[in-house]
Amino acid sequence: DIQLTQSPSFLSASVGDRVTITCRASQGISNFVAWYQQKPGKAPKLLIYAASTLESGVPSRFSGSGSGTEFTLTISSLQPEDFATYYCQQFNTGPHTFGQGTKLEIK
């Protein structure tokens, strides 16, 4: 199975900061990566698919990049509603594994 490792696992930041979360795959997965945001007690929400395509309705401060084994999710200017946990998921090969998550907290 393909393993996805996110770094960091915890991130403390302030409103207005630029933050980057990295997702590394144990083998090449082209750009078959999606990113999700999850808030406590809620279902995950799709942010980005195909590694870099912004889902409709998602603010443009979110962006994704990468191909092969390394991917990034960047939030250009943190807003209060962005404090949540973020997950990457690969769709290159079954099972469609998730990263372990990155919890973004307010500093």
Place this chain on the structure above:
Amino acid sequence: EVQLVESGGGLVQPGGSLRLSCAASGFSFSSYWMSWVRQAPGKGLEWVADINQDGSEKYYVDSVKGRFTISKDNTKNSLYLQMNSLRAEDTAVYYCTRERGIKHSGIWYPSSDIWGQGTMVTVSS
């Protein structure tokens, strides 16, 4: 409104069975792959299984193979997860998701674009 609503969760003893349902509305259910994703308390997301549009292809994570069965009824716009031989480690919130494929440059890129609210399964004596 596009919506997925799960039901069927509850408390079950180890070794027991449970059947989860997911009712879909607001989209052409028969045109989509569907999946189940679970989340143990305080833990991350784990993809469990998915099924293609007509139910002829099914895939599972190794930890549930032989115990769980995914199915769908396109006449009822419903997705199911039959869970047998349940273990304590199956305790989780189970989410139903729609796996949408978007075509870019001739390649289909999947993602789970719609999620239900989840249903809690607790396996305990």
